[in-house]
Amino acid sequence: MKTTELPRWASGFVLPVLNLLSALLVAALVIHLLGESPVESLHILINSAVINPEGLSYTLFYASTFIFTGLAVSVAMKAGLFNIGAEGQMYLGGLGLTIAMLSFDATLSPWLLIPVGMLCAALFGAGWAFLPGYLQAKRGSHVVVTTIMFNFIAASLMNFIIVKYLIPEGDQNPASRVFSEAAAMPRLFDWFPALGDTPLNISFVLAIIALAIYGVMISRSSWGYKLQATGLNAHAAHYAGVRISRTIIVAMLISGALAGLAAVNSIMGSTHYLSLNFPAGAGFVGIAIALMGRQHPVGIFLSAVLFGALIQGGFDLSLEKPNIPQETFIFIQGLIILFCGAMENLYAPVVLKMINVRNAARSGARKG
Amino acid sequence: MEDFQFASIVVSTIRNAPVLIFAAMAGLFAERSGVVDIGLEGKILASAFVSAAVAYTYQDPWLGMAAGILVSVALALVQGFVSITQKGNQLVAGIAINIAMSGLTFVVAQYFFQQGGRTPDLGEARLTDIVLPGTALLADIPVIGWLYGSVIGGHSALVYFAFLLLPVVHWVLFHSRFGLRLRAVGENPHAADAAGVSVQQTRYAAMLIAGVLCSFSGAYLSIVQSGFFLRDMSAGAGYLALTALVFGNWRPVHTVLGCLMFGFFGALQIQIEGVDLPVVGRIPGSLIQMIPYVVTVIVLAGLMAKSVAPKALGRPFVKSR
Numbered sequence: 001m002k003t004t005e006l007p008r009w010a011s012g013f014v015l016p017v018l019n020l021l022s023a024l025l026v027a028a029l030v031i032h033l034l035g036e037s038p039v040e041s042l043h044i045l046i047n048s049a050v051i052n053p054e055g056l057s058y059t060l061f062y063a064s065t066f067i068f069t070g071l072a073v074s075v076a077m078k079a080g081l082f083n084i085g086a087e088g089q090m091y092l093g094g095l096g097l098t099i100a101m102l103s104f105d106a107t108l109s110p111w112l113l114i115p116v117g118m119l120c121a122a123l124f125g126a127g128w129a130f131l132p133g134y135l136q137a138k139r140g141s142h143v144v145v146t147t148i149m150f151n152f153i154a155a156s157l158m159n160f161i162i163v164k165y166l167i168p169e170g171d172q173n174p175a176s177r178v179f180s181e182a183a184a185m186p187r188l189f190d191w192f193p194a195l196g197d198t199p200l201n202i203s204f205v206l207a208i209i210a211l212a213i214y215g216v217m218i219s220r221s222s223w224g225y226k227l228q229a230t231g232l233n234a235h236a237a238h239y240a241g242v243r244i245s246r247t248i249i250v251a252m253l254i255s256g257a258l259a260g261l262a263a264v265n266s267i268m269g270s271t272h273y274l275s276l277n278f279p280a281g282a283g284f285v286g287i288a289i290a291l292m293g294r295q296h297p298v299g300i301f302l303s304a305v306l307f308g309a310l311i312q313g314g315f316d317l318s319l320e321k322p323n324i325p326q327e328t329f330i331f332i333q334g335l336i337i338l339f340c341g342a343m344e345n346l347y348a349p350v351v352l353k354m355i356n357v358r359n360a361a362r363s364g365a366r367k368g
Numbered sequence: 369m370e371d372f373q374f375a376s377i378v379v380s381t382i383r384n385a386p387v388l389i390f391a392a393m394a395g396l397f398a399e400r401s402g403v404v405d406i407g408l409e410g411k412i413l414a415s416a417f418v419s420a421a422v423a424y425t426y427q428d429p430w431l432g433m434a435a436g437i438l439v440s441v442a443l444a445l446v447q448g449f450v451s452i453t454q455k456g457n458q459l460v461a462g463i464a465i466n467i468a469m470s471g472l473t474f475v476v477a478q479y480f481f482q483q484g485g486r487t488p489d490l491g492e493a494r495l496t497d498i499v500l501p502g503t504a505l506l507a508d509i510p511v512i513g514w515l516y517g518s519v520i521g522g523h524s525a526l527v528y529f530a531f532l533l534l535p536v537v538h539w540v541l542f543h544s545r546f547g548l549r550l551r552a553v554g555e556n557p558h559a560a561d562a563a564g565v566s567v568q569q570t571r572y573a574a575m576l577i578a579g580v581l582c583s584f585s586g587a588y589l590s591i592v593q594s595g596f597f598l599r600d601m602s603a604g605a606g607y608l609a610l611t612a613l614v615f616g617n618w619r620p621v622h623t624v625l626g627c628l629m630f631g632f633f634g635a636l637q638i639q640i641e642g643v644d645l646p647v648v649g650r651i652p653g654s655l656i657q658m659i660p661y662v663v664t665v666i667v668l669a670g671l672m673a674k675s676v677a678p679k680a681l682g683r684p685f686v687k688s689r
Contacts, residue, residue, distance in 0.1 A: 030472070034479055082459055131665075141668035142677070144406075144459060145614055148607050149668070152661045159654040284467060291460060327474040327485070334468025342450045342461035 010351050016292060016299075016340055018347045020306075023335040030331070034323045041317055041324060049313030054196030057188075061200040061269070063301075063308035067207035068262035069286025070304050071214055072125075072255045074295040076143075078218060079251035080231035085132060085147030086259040087283025088154030089125040093260025094267055095158060096124025098166070098176050098274040105180040113182050118264050125260015126253045128154065133252025137245035143252070155277075162276055175275035185269040203265035208301075210258070215297035227251060259283060281330070288333060291341035307333070373643075377635045379518050383593070384631035385624075386530035387412070390585035391609035392616075392623050393537050394578040398444075399618060400541065401574035402554040402680040403451045406462030407443065408582055409606025410469035415440040415586030417473040420597035421480065423493045429591050432493070437583040443469070444579030445572075452571045455684035466606070474599045485599040487590075494595045495524045524592045526584060533581075538620045550574055554678035557685040567685045585609070611664045618678060633660045 006015075028038035048055045069086045076083035100120040104113055132146040159174075166176040185201035218224040229237035230247045238244050266278055285307055292306075293299030314329035339346070391408045398405035415436035423432025443465055450461040474485035481487050500521035506513045541547040552560040553570045561567050585605065590597045608630050616623030637656040644650055 030475075034475070084459075084463070135665075135669050139668075139670050141665075141670065145611065146665060146668055149611065149661045149665050152604060152607070153658050153665075156654045156658040156661075160652055163654070164652065281467075284463070287460070287463060291457075323479060325475060325478055325485075327471045327478075330471030331468050331475060332471070334464050334466070334471060337460060337467060338446075338450070338464035342456040342458075342464055343454050344456065346454060 004352075006348060006352055007355070010355065011348070012294065012296075012299075014351055015344060015347055016294070018351075019339040019344065020292075020336065022346070023332065023339040026335050027328075027332045031324060031328070034328075036321050036323050041321065044317050044320055045309070045313035047313075048316035049309035053194055054198055055312055055316070057195040057198040057200045058312040059305065059308040060204055061198060061265070061308070062311045063304040064200075064204040064207045064265045064269070065262045065282050066285055066289055066304035066307050067211060067300060068258050068265070069282050070289030070293060070300045071210055071286075072258035072262070072283075073286040073290035074293070074300060075214070075227075075258065076251055076255040077290055077295055078224075078231050079227050079248060080234065081133075081136065081143050081248065081251060081255075083129070083132075083147055083252065083255050083259075084144055084287065085129060085150045085283070086255070086262075086286045087279050087281070088147070088151040089128045089256040089259035090262045090266075090279040090283050091154045091158050092128040093121040093125035094263035094274050094278055095161065096120035096122075096260060097263060097267060101179040101183045101268075102166075102176065105183045108182070110182045110184075110186075114185065114268065117183065117268055118261060121260040121263050122257035123260070125263075126257040129252045129256025129259070130249070133249045133256075136252070137248040151283075159276065162274065166274060173275075176273045178273045179268070183268055184272060185264065187269075199270040201265065201269040203269050206261075207265075207304075210261075211297040211301055214300075218295075259286070262286075285333065288337040288341065291344075292336065373639055375514060375518070377632070377639050380635035380638070381628060381631045382519065382523065382527065384634045385627050386527050386588050387585050387593070387605050388609045388612055388627035388630055389530040389533065389624055390581050390588065391606055392612045392627050393533055393620070394581035394585070395610055395613050396537065396541070396618060396620060396623060397550070397574045397581070398447075398578040399613060399681055400554045400678055401550050401571045402557060402678060402683065402685070403448070403571055403575060404458040404462060404682045405447070405578060406459055406610065407447050407465040407606075408462075408585075408609055409602055409604070410462070410465035410467075411440045411443045411579065411582040412586040412589065412602040412606050413466075413473050413600065414443055414469045415583035416590040416601060417477060417487070417586075417597045419583070419587040420487045420490060420590035421477070423591050424487055424490050427493045429490075429493050429495045432591055433583070433587045436587045437580055440583035440586065441576060441579035444575045444582070448572050448575035451684065452568055452575075455686065458682050458684075470600055473597070477597060477599070487597040490591060490595045493591070495526060495592045497522050497524050498528075526588045526592055529584070530588075534620055534624050541620060546570075546573070551678075553685075554680050557680050557683075561685070561687060567687075571685075608660070611660075614677075615664055615667055617676060629663075630660050633657070 031038045031041050049059050050056055069090060072086045073083055097117040097120050100117045104116060108116065128150060132143050132150055135141040135146055136143040162174050167174060168177045185203055187199065187201045188204065189195055189197055226237065226242045226247055229240060229242055230244055234244050262282060267274060289300055289303045289307060292303040310329050310332060314326055317324055318326045391412055395405040395408055418439045419432040419436035422435040423429045447461050447465060450456040451458040477485045477487055498521065500516065503517045503521055506516050549560065549565045549570050552565060553567050557567045589601055594601065612623050612626030612630060615626035633656060637653045640651060640656060641653040
């Protein structure tokens with residue numbers, strides 16, 4: 001019997017892997033053209049990002065940020081909203097937690113300070129996502145364009161706020177003052193010295209918890225059902241009694257809050273101050289992670305780790321091979337988004353054909 | 369003093385606008401055919417780099433522009449393949465191209481020129497400004513000398529080309545057979561298909577035109593405005609052009625007005641930085657930079673006018689049987 005649809009293992013696993021391999025093949029070609037050996041490069045990359053414990057620890061540190069931005073984009077995507085604004089929401093989240101730290105880091109104990117910082121980050125991120133969500137729900141203005149605008153507005157606004165209000169007197173560097181010790185996220189190194197002295201902190205644990213909550217909420221709660229119904233067919237969901245505009249606004253609020261929380265790992269986990277352009281594209285990487293991970297918690301985790309490894313391994317690789325600068329990995333990111341996100345069905349006809357041929361051979365063998 | 373400032377704002381608005389006009393007209397063709405063109409930014413960046421690199425290497429700006437066209441068209445065809453043939457997500461394809469080009473242009477520029485991801489100064493290979501005949505004669509007459517010498521004259525060929533493009537695009541879109549098909553395909557592909565118009569072919573043709581037009585935007589940036597390529601030098605111009613398109617309701621005249629508005633704010637931002645204004649005092653450039661985006665959000669919210677996108681925008685066409 002011929003199948004016309006791919007089985008789940010094929011569409012959920014085989015296709016993404018084939019797409020990823022295609023993206024890496026193009027990347028390998030470019031590395032070859034730059035006069036370096038792709039095999040050797042891959043070896044260095046894997047060694048420094050996964051095999052070496054300290055490298056792995058850095059990989060997971062980057063992955064923690066990406067899990068949050070990936071989740072942020074995924075939640076919105078489930079509701080049929082393409083939130084390109086995670087970058088701006090993370091930026092504003094950073095502002096929220098910085099305001100909290102600058103006000104309280106001398107007085108509050110870490111037990112209170114860190115939750116307050118996280119809360120402010122989430123609130124500011126959600127606040128920045130509210131208007132695009134509201135405009136989409138109530139006025140029909142497309143969330144893609146509004147969130148792009150909000151990214152630009154966030155960049156200008158933060159430039160203004162940091163330069164005008166946050167630079168300590170006498171400093172030239174566009175950044176806030178360094179927070180006190182109390183504001184630092186506890187590092188995993190303190191409990192697991194084997195991981196190496198790296199910024200990997202409990203944000204990673206929180207990211208895993210967030211993934212689990214997301215997984216349960218999406219596929220096991222009635223809210224998740226409403227969210228997905230809205231995303232799949234807003235009209236049908238409306239007739240089924242789902243309040244569409246409310247669902248859209250709530251989805252964007254949660255999305256923004258998660259993007260805001262991504263700032264916690266970057267700022268309270270590592271730099272301990274707010275600096276210009278600190279998200280450094282993590283919001284856009286979130287788009288790639290959501291697409292590649294197909295908005296599934298396990299997929300999001302795996303793709304976040306992959307992108308973390310590309311950043312960590314890429315950093316070491318660029319030190320050893322000057323022809324392969326860090327920016328090569330921005331290019332590879334783009335390729336992965338292209339192959340895994342936009343051309344997700346590129347190999348579907350081929351895989352389908354192979355499955356049908358195999359099935360035919362099997363039934364033939366049974367008959368024969 | 370104030371007059372002088374106003375004069376230079378007018379002139380730099382004219383000089384800022386072509387980057388946006390070329391890109392917006394490119395986006396106009398793609399989006400009127402139903403393909404979302406968020407990848408403008410990446411195409412601008414790629415053509416800016418290739419134009420500058422080739423123009424420098426062969427010391428010929430026109431050769432540089434030709435190479436820029438090839439690269440931009442190639443990217444437009446990749447976008448077309450994903451959006452039209454593969455029926456993939458058009459937004460994602462565009463964003464992927466933007467991110468990939470942001471990285472690749474730096475890597476290749478660094479590989480060839482070893483100057484931190486920029487090309488050497490083009491020097492003589494820059495496109496020169498055209499001085500109209502009689503400029504020197506009129507230069508001493510107030511207002512007219514300025515109008516003739518700096519507003520109308522004194523720009524490179526690409527500036528004139530950008531402004532001449534407007535009537536051409538308007539005619540093609542609203543008065544030619546191709547324009548009619550283009551709009552039909554973007555509004556109602558099934559009806560167009562039933563009427564015997566090939567949706568796929570029309571969309572690919574639109575992407576080809578978009579690729580060519582977009583390449584001028586990049587060439588203008590590197591071989592006219594700055595005279596070199598710099599990492600991420602497009603700095604959001606592609607997104608701004610897209611915004612001008614939304615702002616202008618996907619109509620050529622209104623879109624170009626939107627481009628001029630953005631060009632004006634860009635010029636204003638540079639002029640006003642550090643100047644003490646009456647009543648409000650000093651306004652930081654970063655706040656002025658924000659104005660066009662805020663205006664766009666207000667337009668998007670339907671508070672000034674309602675912007676209506678082509679109906680089939682972003683939807684892959686699946687032939688019904």
